[in-house]
Amino acid sequence: MVWSSSTKRRMPMSCAKQSLSAETRERISSVEQAIVPLGGAGDVDLETVTVIARAIRESRSLRIDYRRHDGTEVRRTIEPHRIVHTGTRWYVVARDPDRDAWRTLRLDRMTPRLPLGKPFAPREIPDEAVREFTTHSITAAPYRxxxxxxxxxxxxxxxxxxxxxxxxxxxxxxxxxxxxxxxxxxxxxxxxxxxxxxxxxxxxxxxxxxxxxxxxxxxxxxxxx
CATH class of the missing domain: 3.30.70.250 (Malonyl-CoA ACP transacylase, ACP-binding)
Incomplete structure (x- = not known):
């Protein structure tokens, strides 16, 4: 299934949630709580979003296969904190514990590997700080x-x-x-x-x-x- 911001807008949530199973309601709630809007939104695989949202909610590390911009494949362990959607793409703001650094990773280049990893202590990050970090990461940092x-x-x-x-x-x-x-x-x-x-x-x-x-x-x- 593909998730987009229009999916969220189309849902009359108070009514629709009542007709869903408890598991599905929990998945939707996890996604909503994990997302920070930065603009419009493109489409992304719902399974990827919900796995990351669950890792964020439970403060659990996550192993991922990730395709870099040059096409090379790498495997990483991340500590995801927030999901951000822009006008065209979805990103996850995560800490890389191996490098002790913050990363902004594209969800469409990512394949999560279950089960979830060990718990981590989440950092408190205001939504505005997430927006500023993500905007800098995708508009300036990658360019010469x-x-x-x-x-x-x-x-x-x-x-x-x-x-x-x-x-x-x-x-x-x-x-x-x-x-x-x-x-x-x-x-x-x-x-x-x-x-x-x-x-x-x-x-x-x-x-x-x-x-x-x-x-x-x-x-x-x-x-x-």
Missing amino acids: YRYRVRMHAPAAEVAAHFGPSIAAVTALDDETCELTAGTGSPEEFALYIGTTGIDFDVLYGDDLRVTLRDLSARFASAAES
């Missing part, structure tokens, strides 16, 4: 080039151009906001942000400034041809 710009428009207007899995948008005041994002190249970022039609200032990224000057000269030359 990372930039910060001041956008001359309200945060809500800018966020409409950039989903939560693309950039982090933080309001500075009622009329401006800061956008942080990673990208494969400065040219890619410059062209993408230029299509928004919103004025901006570069706060971090000297190579982005060079790229913007170069593109500006080329576009101006093309306009005069």
Whole structure:
């Protein structure tokens, strides 16, 4: 079965739960309690979600087979804390006890291995901290080039151009906001942000400034041809 945020919205929960078995009600409750919304939601296998949600609820470690972005397969033991869904993907925020580090892992690359592992002491993490950590992990950390710009428009207007899995948008005041994002190249970022039609200032990224000057000269030359 595939689970999405629309699945949750379609359920008249107070009525539907009464017609379900106790086991199914417990599975749904575990999923709801484990999820932190970051935006919309893509689809993910319900069995994967419920196994991870159960591990979170019971504070039990979990062995997983995980496919990295380069396609290599690894086996890890994680201590899952929260599930996060964005506009297109689902993630689990977990501690890697072998490396004593926090990870953000994609659920669609993960195969849980039962039974659950040994208990662990869960860390208290506010939902907002989970959102901030996940946003940074998926919008900036994986990329070679990372930039910060001041956008001359309200945060809500800018966020409409950039989903939560693309950039982090933080309001500075009622009329401006800061956008942080990673990208494969400065040219890619410059062209993408230029299509928004919103004025901006570069706060971090000297190579982005060079790229913007170069593109500006080329576009101006093309306009005069």
